[in-house]
Amino acid sequence: MEGTGITRLCQRNLLPTTNPSLTCRFFSDSVIHHNSFHNYNRNFPKFLVSATMEASFKPEEARVPAALPLPTPPVTKFKIALCQLSVTTDKERNIAHAQQAIEDAADKGAQLILLPEIWNSPYSNDSFPVYAEDIDAGGDASPSTRMLSEVSRSRKITIIGGSIPERSGDKLYNSCCVFGTDGKLLAKHRKIHLFDIDIPGKMTFKESRTLTAGERPTIVETEVGRIGIGICYDIRFQELAAIYAARGAHLLCYPGAFNMTTGPLHWELLQRARAADCQLYVATCSPARDGGSSYVAWGHSTLVGPFGEVLVTTEHEETTLIAEIDYSVIEQRRTYLPFQKQRRGDLYQLVDVDRLNSTGAK
Amino acid sequence: MEGTGITRLCQRNLLPTTNPSLTCRFFSDSVIHHNSFHNYNRNFPKFLVSATMEASFKPEEARVPAALPLPTPPVTKFKIALCQLSVTTDKERNIAHAQQAIEDAADKGAQLILLPEIWNSPYSNDSFPVYAEDIDAGGDASPSTRMLSEVSRSRKITIIGGSIPERSGDKLYNSCCVFGTDGKLLAKHRKIHLFDIDIPGKMTFKESRTLTAGERPTIVETEVGRIGIGICYDIRFQELAAIYAARGAHLLCYPGAFNMTTGPLHWELLQRARAADCQLYVATCSPARDGGSSYVAWGHSTLVGPFGEVLVTTEHEETTLIAEIDYSVIEQRRTYLPFQKQRRGDLYQLVDVDRLNSTGAK
Numbered sequence: 037m038e039g040t041g042i043t044r045l046c047q048r049n050l051l052p053t054t055n056p057s058l059t060c061r062f063f064s065d066s067v068i069h070h071n072s073f074h075n076y077n078r079n080f081p082k083f084l085v086s087a088t089m090e091a092s093f094k095p096e097e098a099r100v101p102a103a104l105p106l107p108t109p110p111v112t113k114f115k116i117a118l119c120q121l122s123v124t125t126d127k128e129r130n131i132a133h134a135q136q137a138i139e140d141a142a143d144k145g146a147q148l149i150l151l152p153e154i155w156n157s158p159y160s161n162d163s164f165p166v167y168a169e170d171i172d173a174g175g176d177a178s179p180s181t182r183m184l185s186e187v188s189r190s191r192k193i194t195i196i197g198g199s200i201p202e203r204s205g206d207k208l209y210n211s212c213c214v215f216g217t218d219g220k221l222l223a224k225h226r227k228i229h230l231f232d233i234d235i236p237g238k239m240t241f242k243e244s245r246t247l248t249a250g251e252r253p254t255i256v257e258t259e260v261g262r263i264g265i266g267i268c269y270d271i272r273f274q275e276l277a278a279i280y281a282a283r284g285a286h287l288l289c290y291p292g293a294f295n296m297t298t299g300p301l302h303w304e305l306l307q308r309a310r311a312a313d314c315q316l317y318v319a320t321c322s323p324a325r326d327g328g329s330s331y332v333a334w335g336h337s338t339l340v341g342p343f344g345e346v347l348v349t350t351e352h353e354e355t356t357l358i359a360e361i362d363y364s365v366i367e368q369r370r371t372y373l374p375f376q377k378q379r380r381g382d383l384y385q386l387v388d389v390d391r392l393n394s395t396g397a398k
Numbered sequence: 399m400e401g402t403g404i405t406r407l408c409q410r411n412l413l414p415t416t417n418p419s420l421t422c423r424f425f426s427d428s429v430i431h432h433n434s435f436h437n438y439n440r441n442f443p444k445f446l447v448s449a450t451m452e453a454s455f456k457p458e459e460a461r462v463p464a465a466l467p468l469p470t471p472p473v474t475k476f477k478i479a480l481c482q483l484s485v486t487t488d489k490e491r492n493i494a495h496a497q498q499a500i501e502d503a504a505d506k507g508a509q510l511i512l513l514p515e516i517w518n519s520p521y522s523n524d525s526f527p528v529y530a531e532d533i534d535a536g537g538d539a540s541p542s543t544r545m546l547s548e549v550s551r552s553r554k555i556t557i558i559g560g561s562i563p564e565r566s567g568d569k570l571y572n573s574c575c576v577f578g579t580d581g582k583l584l585a586k587h588r589k590i591h592l593f594d595i596d597i598p599g600k601m602t603f604k605e606s607r608t609l610t611a612g613e614r615p616t617i618v619e620t621e622v623g624r625i626g627i628g629i630c631y632d633i634r635f636q637e638l639a640a641i642y643a644a645r646g647a648h649l650l651c652y653p654g655a656f657n658m659t660t661g662p663l664h665w666e667l668l669q670r671a672r673a674a675d676c677q678l679y680v681a682t683c684s685p686a687r688d689g690g691s692s693y694v695a696w697g698h699s700t701l702v703g704p705f706g707e708v709l710v711t712t713e714h715e716e717t718t719l720i721a722e723i724d725y726s727v728i729e730q731r732r733t734y735l736p737f738q739k740q741r742r743g744d745l746y747q748l749v750d751v752d753r754l755n756s757t758g759a760k
Contacts, residue, residue, distance in 0.1 A: 093611070098637070100749075228742060235734040249455070253745060272737065274636055274675050275460065275746040302674060305706055309671030312664060313636050344667055372597040375634065380590060383615060384637040387462075387747040 097381025101388065101395055103282040106370075109261035109363050116148045116260075117141030118337040118357040120350060121155050122324040127167055130156045131183050138184075141356050142191040148260045148361075151198030152323040152337070153268050153291040154210065156180040159323070159331045161246045168201035168208050171224060181213050181221070189219025194258045198291040198321060199227065199267050207248040212265050212291055214256050222258060225265035226250025229273055239297040241331070243269075252390050253279055261286035261363060268292035271306045271320075274313065279388045281314035286363050290320045299334020304346065312344025315369050317361055325352035342369040459743025463750065463757055465644040468732075471623035471725050478510045478622075479503030480699040480719040482712060483517050484686040489529055492518045493545050500546075503718050504553040510622045510723075513560025514685040514699075515630050515653040516572065518542045521685070521693045523608045530563035530570050533586060543575050543583070551581025556620045560653040560683060561589065561629050569610040574627050574653055576618050584620060587627035588612025591635055601659040603693065605631075614752050615641055623648035623725060630654035633668045633682075636675065641750045643676035648725050652682045661696025666708065674706025677731050679723055687714035704731040 096102045119137040123130055134156070138149050153159070157167030169178035176182075180200050188195045195215045202211035202224075210227040228250045230243040253276060254265045264280025264287070271277075271290045280288055288310060294303040303320070311318040318340040323333045335352025339359045348359040370376065458464045481499040485492055496518070500511050515521070519529030531540035538544075546559045557577045564573035564586075572589040590612045592605040615638060616627045626642025626649070633639075633652045642650055650672060656665040665682070673680040680702040685695045697714025701721045710721040732738065 228745065229740055232740070233735050272675075272735070273741060273746075274640075275741070275748065278636075279746055301705055301707070305667070305670050305674060308667050309675070312667060313634075313671070343663055345663070373595050373634070378591055378594065379635060379637070383590065383751050384635075384641055385749040385751060386637065387749060389745050389747060 092382060093379075094381035095377050095379045097385055098379035099278075099282040099381075099388070100385050101391055103376060104284040106286070106366060107262055107284045109286055110259050111147070111261070112364050113360060113362045114147040114260050115145045115358055116150065116319055116339060116361050117144070117146035118150050118319060118321045118339065118348075118359075119152070120322055120324050120335060120337040120353075120355050120357070121152055122326065122354040123152070123155055123158065124326075125158055125163075127156050127180075131180055134180075135183050135187055137356055138187050138193075138195065139191065141358060142187075142193050144358055146193065146358055148194045148196070148258070150196045150289050150319050150321040150337075151291060152321045152333075153199045153293045154201065155198045155291075155323060156200045158329055159293055159333070160329075161243070164201040164208055164210075164246045165203070168203035170204065171200075171202050171211060171213060172204060181215075184213060184215050185219045185221065188215035188217060192217040194260050196263065196265065196289045196291070201247075202226070208246055209250060210243065210247055210267055211250075212254075212267055214258065214263070214265065217259050223254050223256035223265065225254035225267065227267040227270060228253065228276065229269045231269040233298075235297055239295050241295075253388075255280055255283050255285055260361075264288045266290045268294070271310065272302075274310065275386060277310040277314050277318075278386055279391070281316055282386070282388060283391065285314075285316055286366060287317040287319060287361065288314070290318070291322075292320050293322050293331070294334040294336075296332050296334060299336065303334055303336055304338060304349070307338055307340045308344040308346065311340040311342055315342045315373070315375065316366055317342060317363075322352075324354035342366045454744065455741075456743035457739050457741045459747055460741035461640075461644040461743075461750070462747050463754055465738060466646040468648070468728060469624055469646045471648055472621050473509070473623070474726050475722060475724045476509040476622050477507045477720055478512065478681055478701060478723050479506070479508035480512050480681060480683045480701065480710075480721075481514070482684055482686050482697060482699045482715075482717050482719070483514055484688065484716040485514070485517055485520065486688075487520055487525075489518050489541075493542055496542075497545050497549055499718055500549050500555075500557065501553065503720060504549075504555050506720055508555065508720055510556045510558070510620075512558045512651050512681050512683040512699075513653060514683045514695075515561045515655045516563065517560045517653075517685060518562045520691055521655055521695070522691075523605070526563040526570055526572075526608045527565070530565040532566065533562075533564050533573060533575060533583075534566060543577075546575060546577050547581045547583065550577035550579060554579040556622050558625065558627065558651045558653070563609075564588070570608055571612060572605065572609055572629055573612075574616075574629055576620065576625070576627065579621050585616050585618035585627065587616035587629065589629040589632060590615065590638065591631045593631040595660075597659055601657050603657075615750075617642055617645050617647055622723075626650045628652045630656070633672065634664075636672065637748060639672040639676050639680075640748055641753070643678055644748070644750060645753065647676075647678055648728060649679040649681060649723065650676070652680070653684075654682050655684050655693070656696040656698075658694050658696060661698065665696055665698055666700060666711070669700055669702045670706040670708065673702040673704055677704045677735070677737065678728055679704060679725075684714075686716035704728045 184197045197213040199212045202209040212225040214223040234240045264285040321337045338349040339347045550557045559575040561574045564571040574587040576585040596602045626647040683699045700711040701709045
């Protein structure tokens with residue numbers, strides 16, 4: 037029953053194709069108008085239930101600052117590629133290999149490419165400092181992002197560059213670079229929630245041994261929509277996804293390398309939950325599995341639609357998934373289940389501290 | 399690990415019973431302080447990472463007021479019964495039938511019984527006013543809750559009484575009554591988020607035609623732990639679950655009647671997501687399916703553990719599921735994945751307006 041019929045209904049293009057160039061500025065046209073003044077009228081008295089509900093429930097206050105309307109994206113339908121790459125200890129090979137996968141995906145029409153978490157290096161605390169690059173310095177100091185910049189420009193595609201270990205001064209980060217179709221760096225997300233877990237006998241890892249956490253959420257305007265970025269463990273924190281949704285994201289991209297313990301438990305669950313709760317697209321990209329590495333990735337890169345439905349997924353081998361995203365579906369789903377008018381701002385409020393400070397709003 | 403340090407600060411019982419009318423003011427301690435006092439150093443000396451992270455990330459501020467420690471429950475292990483009842487147009491039969499199911503479950507050792515949403519009445523806007531009972535008046539005015547009270551006392555069990563249509567003055571509610579082992583009404587939850595959806599050609603329903611929404615969250619101390627209550631559509635709002643978790647809930651109970659459209663799409667997903675994100679138990683109970691009714695329930699009552707794992711579930715026929723809950727697993731899971739120390743209160747804050755107003759705490 038999933039997806040049948042429902043998706044068909046929305047053939048009209050709800051999201052036209054002009055792009056008032058955007059810096060993600062936050063305005064507050066937040067007064068939500070409600071429908072629903074339908075009185076019940078059977079054998080019992082008329083209740084003006086909805087009217088009083090709306091006044092007192094303050095749905096617009098469930099997000100602070102108030103949620104932004106979904107912006108009109110530059111394109112409504114486009115192809116995304118999830119490059120589930122094999123990763124070796126040879127950085128040069130990893131870079132050339134990633135470039136080849138990106139170019140192949142571009143040849144197949146992908147306008148947006150998502151790479152895995154830590155695709156230029158083995159995933160280990162020992163490797164991070166060795167493979168780290170100075171992204172801000174660029175050039176020879178960051179051959180991985182130089183390649184991403186070049187290929188995004190030459191192929192006129194948007195790249196969410198998975199993540200690589202970044203060196204900045206005396207600190208290391210797990211960082212995702214986003215490149216626009218002109219090859220320019222649009223944004224850099226440093227993993228906000230470091231992966232520090234300890235499941236005895238199953239999986240213990242402490243990124244905080246070597247890495248520093250990022251300082252803020254990252255949402256970026258691209259030629260394929262407004263995209264919120266998280267890296268792997270970031271997906272566990274629903275607040276981040278909800279903040280991005282309230283900032284008008286169409287799509288959340290999570291490069292991630294869940295493992296053989298947490299992968300089967302939670303990888304798909306979390307993607308579907310974020311998509312269904314926030315009513316937007318969620319794309320993830322994992323490295324392919326290497327059973328011989330110290331950290332064995334679960335794989336299973338996936339694209340999820342705004343009803344929480346898996347649109348395309350895979351197993352753990354190296355592959356590139358190409359799938360179509362249709363942003364008009366987002367508005368449709370939000371019409372079906374109008375959470376944004378039903379939240380109880382009189383009872384709970386999610387505060388986006390960063391945006392609140394940026395806007396000076398309430 | 400929950401409750402170490404930060405959360406211990408708040409030992410007083412913040413759970414409210416009165417509601418001083420509220421204004422939720424936002425303070426703007428908003429300058430974002432970043433972590434990052436840990437210098438990278440080659441052979442990995444010990445960093446005081448966690449200490450500095452916690453100081454600047456303010457994980458305790460991700461919940462406002464700060465999350466309460468998980469309380470010690472009166473029992474660690476016990477049996478819960480989910481009574482997936484068939485519901486007819488005959489209220490007397492429905493009550494007698496529910497009583498029988500409860501007594502059978504008690505005979506099998508269940509200490510906690512969960513009933514379905516709207517178990518004494520067909521689920522329809524036409525039926526709600528006809529079957530509604532005046533719960534506060536009690537006695538003959540509410541035969542359904544009188545039965546629940548009597549059987550909870552006689553069997554010394556706790557009952558989360560699903561829900562029934564409640565009449566209170568000129569309003570109707572969808573209400574869940576919780577009875578303790580002495581037969582006393584411990585709490586009454588009125589559905590906070592009314593089920594108003596419109597999926598054309600699939601499912602359209604507007605509870606707000608007849609019902610009024612409840613005014614506040616409901617969390618209740620019972621002899622089988624601290625339990626947060628939601629009814630059906632309430633489960634779609636992750637904020638409610640997170641608020642309950644921050645109030646120290648061990649278990650969330652959602653009587654619910656998802657339908658043949660939203661059931662396969664979202665019923666299990668939402669239960670698992672709430673459990674995994676909040677790291678607590680989630681129990682749901684649906685009516686059995688009646689293909690001849692105007693609203694066809696999905697069934698699939700389920701118990702989910704604090705890793706988001708389905709512990710027991712069923713199809714759509716009438717049945718009673720009995721399963722064991724072990725609250726010690728909650729602390730274990732929270733030690734494995736210590737979200738409560740990893741949330742970024744410097745970036746996002748979930749405000750429990752009701753509790754904030756009740757406590758006067760920040």
